[in-house]
Amino acid sequence: MKRRPIPTAWITTPALIVLFIAAWHLYVAWSGVSKFIIPPPLAVWESLVDLLGTASTLRHAWITLYETLVGFFFACIIGVGLGTVLGKTAWLEQALNPFIIATQVVPKVALVPLFILWFGFGTESKIVVATVLAFFPILTNTVLGIKSVDSGHNDVMTVLNAGRWQRFITLELPSSLPAVLAGMEVGIVLAIIGAVVGEYLGGSTGLGHLAVASLNDYKVGMMFAVIILLTAMGFLLYLLVGALKKLLIPWHDSVASKIRPVAG
Amino acid sequence: MNRTSVPGIHLAGVEKAFATPDGPLLALQRTDLQVRPGEFLALVGPSGCGKTTLLRMIGGLTEPTAGRVLIAERSLWAAGRRDSEAIRELAVVFQDANLFPWFSVEDNIALPLRLRGVPKPERLQKSRSLCELVGIGGFERLWPRQLSGGMRQRAAIARALSYDPHILLMDEPFGALDAITRDQLNLELQRIWLAQGCTIVFVTHSIAEAVFLGDRVLLLSPRPGKIDTEVEVPFPRPRKTSIQAFPEFQQLVQRLRDRLEAIT
Numbered sequence: 001m002k003r004r005p006i007p008t009a010w011i012t013t014p015a016l017i018v019l020f021i022a023a024w025h026l027y028v029a030w031s032g033v034s035k036f037i038i039p040p041p042l043a044v045w046e047s048l049v050d051l052l053g054t055a056s057t058l059r060h061a062w063i064t065l066y067e068t069l070v071g072f073f074f075a076c077i078i079g080v081g082l083g084t085v086l087g088k089t090a091w092l093e094q095a096l097n098p099f100i101i102a103t104q105v106v107p108k109v110a111l112v113p114l115f116i117l118w119f120g121f122g123t124e125s126k127i128v129v130a131t132v133l134a135f136f137p138i139l140t141n142t143v144l145g146i147k148s149v150d151s152g153h154n155d156v157m158t159v160l161n162a163g164r165w166q167r168f169i170t171l172e173l174p175s176s177l178p179a180v181l182a183g184m185e186v187g188i189v190l191a192i193i194g195a196v197v198g199e200y201l202g203g204s205t206g207l208g209h210l211a212v213a214s215l216n217d218y219k220v221g222m223m224f225a226v227i228i229l230l231t232a233m234g235f236l237l238y239l240l241v242g243a244l245k246k247l248l249i250p251w252h253d254s255v256a257s258k259i260r261p262v263a264g
Numbered sequence: 265m266n267r268t269s270v271p272g273i274h275l276a277g278v279e280k281a282f283a284t285p286d287g288p289l290l291a292l293q294r295t296d297l298q299v300r301p302g303e304f305l306a307l308v309g310p311s312g313c314g315k316t317t318l319l320r321m322i323g324g325l326t327e328p329t330a331g332r333v334l335i336a337e338r339s340l341w342a343a344g345r346r347d348s349e350a351i352r353e354l355a356v357v358f359q360d361a362n363l364f365p366w367f368s369v370e371d372n373i374a375l376p377l378r379l380r381g382v383p384k385p386e387r388l389q390k391s392r393s394l395c396e397l398v399g400i401g402g403f404e405r406l407w408p409r410q411l412s413g414g415m416r417q418r419a420a421i422a423r424a425l426s427y428d429p430h431i432l433l434m435d436e437p438f439g440a441l442d443a444i445t446r447d448q449l450n451l452e453l454q455r456i457w458l459a460q461g462c463t464i465v466f467v468t469h470s471i472a473e474a475v476f477l478g479d480r481v482l483l484l485s486p487r488p489g490k491i492d493t494e495v496e497v498p499f500p501r502p503r504k505t506s507i508q509a510f511p512e513f514q515q516l517v518q519r520l521r522d523r524l525e526a527i528t
Contacts, residue, residue, distance in 0.1 A: 150362070152358055152360050152362040153362055153364060155325055155356070155358065155362070156356075156358075156362050156364075158324070158325055159323055159324065159325065159351070159354060159355065159356045160375070160376050160379050161346070161348055161351045161352065161379075162379050166379050170364070170375065170378070170379070171364065174364070174366040175364075175366070177366075249366070251365050251366045251407050251409070252365070252366075253409075
């Protein structure tokens with residue numbers, strides 16, 4: 001048996017992180033920049049330990065996670081549901097497309113205060129922002145997936161006299177799943193951004209709020225620590241959607257590239 | 265299955281025109297054709313002669329602009345809808361195997377039975393015995409992408425046979441395969457046809473393949489598509505590959521080839 005080589009990323013990723021931290025440390029030490037503008041890595045590390053040791057941090061993190069996941073959930077429901085309908089009904093897609101694009105090109109961050117006015121300072125307004133941001137890539141990818149069903153596969157179902165529902169369950173849904181999941185990978189990242197931006201601009205809970213509050217207290221190190229925590233959370237959720245791909249589309253090229261043909 | 269108990273096909277004044285920006289284009293002019301019960305009919309002709317269009321009309325995939333397609337004395341099309349009783353008699357094998365990549369080989373073969381509500385143990389049992397019949401036993405659990413082109417086409421034939429259709433329509437099923445695999449599959453198709461006793465309409469662009477397989481060969485000519493020449497093939501069954509070396513076989517092929525050159 002051949003010895004498996006260690007994946008390149010296992011070496012390059014830690015090396016690049018160490019390099020980045022070293023450069024950061026040296027810049028702060030030599031340039032004489034105020035620690036209120038860029039704190040040294042060690043101070044950020046101390047803040048991070050401090051942050052993780054505080055009881056309320058878990059509550060803030062949980063709230064942000066909750067807003068992100070619920071927002072993402074609604075985005076999936078709306079994106080996949082509406083995307084399926086639009087993908088199958090060309091005239092409806094043409095009729096609604098300008099409005100769907102409008103929801104994306106309008107500066108959403110500017111609308112966040114309005115959402116807070118409508119839905120209050122609690123988690124609801126953040127969930128709405130997360131949903132609005134995350135549904136679009138899921139929607140467009142679902143439409144693309146449904147429309148890209150292979151015509152030869154459709155012929156097979158026509159000859160088998162398949163009903164609409166049978167066609168959807170056995171052909172259209174599995175066929176569009178790779179595109180839908182690609183949309184979800186983008187969507188989950190946007191959902192976090194939506195939740196955090198909502199917390200930035202209103203309310204008194206969540207990691208987004210914690211970041212702004214730290215800055216207002218001149219605790220720049222703490223703000224960096226919060227951002228590191230948010231990054232870790234985003235990473236974890238992104239990996240989770242990636243794992244979902246392995247579970248749901250093991251047959252797809254993007255997942256199954258290691259499966260080789262058994263016969264020539 | 266008794267050879268005379270299977271239904272034949274009757275085309276009465278069937279015509280197909282496609283709409284193009286320059287006005288309607290006649291793909292197949294008014295055609296009358298009787299396919300005898302249990303017959304192996306081969307359609308051959310240059311590209312653009314309407315042979316695929318003819319097959320797709322028999323398969324209920326394309327609606328004729330005029331005339332009637334009768335399967336077992338039932339009209340296939342009535343008021344723009346396909347007759348579900350007539351369509352149940354049919355199976356189609358396409359040039360591409362058109363297996364669904366998200367189903368294993370055995371689930372692909374069992375798909376028609378699943379759509380008909382056959383319980384899972386029963387349909388998987390049928391699927392496995394069909395894998396043996398078409399010579400891909402042992403590969404039931406693989407993804408289609410793991411099979412070679414020839415094996416995928418065998419699986420597509422097994423899927424078509426899964427619901428014991430009385431009429432098998434084949435549109436250049438071996439057109440994308442190499443010559444060795446093709447010869448082998450021609451022999452096996454003959455064996456399966458002799459065992460199952462269904463009616464087969466087989467479209468090909470190879471005159472030798474048509475003469476080798478068919479009880480009768482129809483040569484179609486292009487622009488507009490129409491039946492040009494009809495030839496009965498007298499060789500007894502089962503035919504061996506070696507008959508291709510017989511002078512009678514070669515004369516028949518040459519006669520059709522000369523005619524093909526005259527019309528293109």
